[in-house]
């Protein structure tokens with residue numbers, strides 16, 4: 001407890017180191033700093049109680065302190081067991097003595113949580129009883145775990161029961177069921193009251209948006225959602241240029257293997273896959289892409305990448321990266337057929353892209369920890385083939401946050417400026433957002449881009465009035481129709 005506020009982080013002694021990094025990150029996050037200057041005086045988030053479930057990094061610290069600078073109270077957990085930067089978590093708890101960074105922001109996150117600890121942190125970030133409330137009135141989610149817990153909690157309370165451990169689909173699901181069972185025993189209406197108090201959620205990533213869209217389609221969505229991912233200034237920047245930076249960062253920190261000359265396979269050529277393929281090619285790798293979508297496959301081919309199936313390229317692949325948001329993309333059989341010491345990594349949101357459970361079940365397979373978040377899995381020799389191994393990063397979880405420190409500040413400033421604007425929109429204009437999944441209007445997307453131009457020395461050309469009328473757009477924008485794809 002710091003200043004009367006409960007928190008759980010690795011080591012508060014890291015706070016000073018975290019604060020230095022936050023200070024440098026602020027310089028690289030012009031969008032967030034401009035929003036503080038523009039909106040801070042009006043305090044649009046006064047009264048907002050935001051539960052955040054998003055990687056507790058240095059950049060997220062700048063996001064949290066922007067939300068508090070706009071008047072919000074927050075409680076925070078990470079959305080991945082490996083992604084917390086402990087110095088950032090400590091710095092947020094300790095604060096900096098300035099109004100935007102008060103002491104005692106409750107953070108529940110550390111690098112290397114167990115699954116049980118992870119869901120405890122998420123649950124605790126949703127628990128506002130210490131502040132005297134049933135729950136948050138806003139969610140800020142990345143991947144949708146906080147949103148999922150609330151929805152599953154409401155369903156369990158309506159049914160009056162939680163399925164037994166035998167119903168669990170996997171180890172993680174068992175932990176979620178146990179969390180719900182404990183909550184139901186303590187208060188049979190907790191999540192129902194909590195959901196009633198929620199004005200909505202702003203969701204950061206592709207996978208979380210998939211979940212929201214499914215819930216809305218099935219009539220299960222309980223509150224409005226803003227899809228931050230599909231702001232152009234999010235998915236076409238963070239997913240692509242962020243991964244272009246942090247994929248190679250993760251590979252280098254984990255293995256320091258020379259990428260040049262190697263055969264690197266990128267599974268999926270969406271926004272993330274495009275950035276990953278470009279960065280591997282930039283390092284001199286021979287990049288091969290796999291896709292299910294003919295449009296994305298054709299795009300990859302037009303960029304000069306070989307496009308084929310994973311099975312086809314397995315015997316020659318040195319590095320395999322999954323970027324699909326799909327499941328079972330790399331199976332245990334695939335890994336058993338790979339070259340000796342092939343590197344296998346996932347940069348998609350969840351760990352089901354690589355079948356880690358299947359790998360652990362392979363007869364005679366041995367797992368050796370090379371260092372945290374880097375494991376060698378040795379397959380026993382059989383028939384013609386002698387003993388061989390694959391190197392798996394971050395146990396199949398997102399490797400750019402597990403093995404490195406995620407995306408750099410500048411690109412996260414674009415993403416998080418959308419988050420802040422979406423929080424202000426939903427909190428202050430709640431009645432204008434029905435219970436559905438929305439995207440931010442284009443003029444706000446363009447605003448986020450504008451906030452990042454000066455820092456890069458970009459000078460925009462202005463339309464004349466007659467040019468604008470010729471194109472049929474306002475002089476000040478928006479410049480493109482909704483369907484424009486950038």
Ligand code: NAI
Pocket residue numbers: 205206207208235238239242243267268269270271272273290291292293296323324325326329347348349350398399400401407
């Ligand atoms: P996207 O939908 O643009 O791209 C995914 C691509 O994978 C699609 O083109 C799809 O056709 C393809 N695909 C699906 N199943 C496949 C399969 N079995 N084999 C080959 N290709 C397949 O999605 P986006 O935005 O690229 O995101 C991908 C994942 O990365 C999501 O889980 C998202 O949440 C996550 N993400 C991770 C980030 C990070 O920092 N690690 C940053 C942003 C997103």
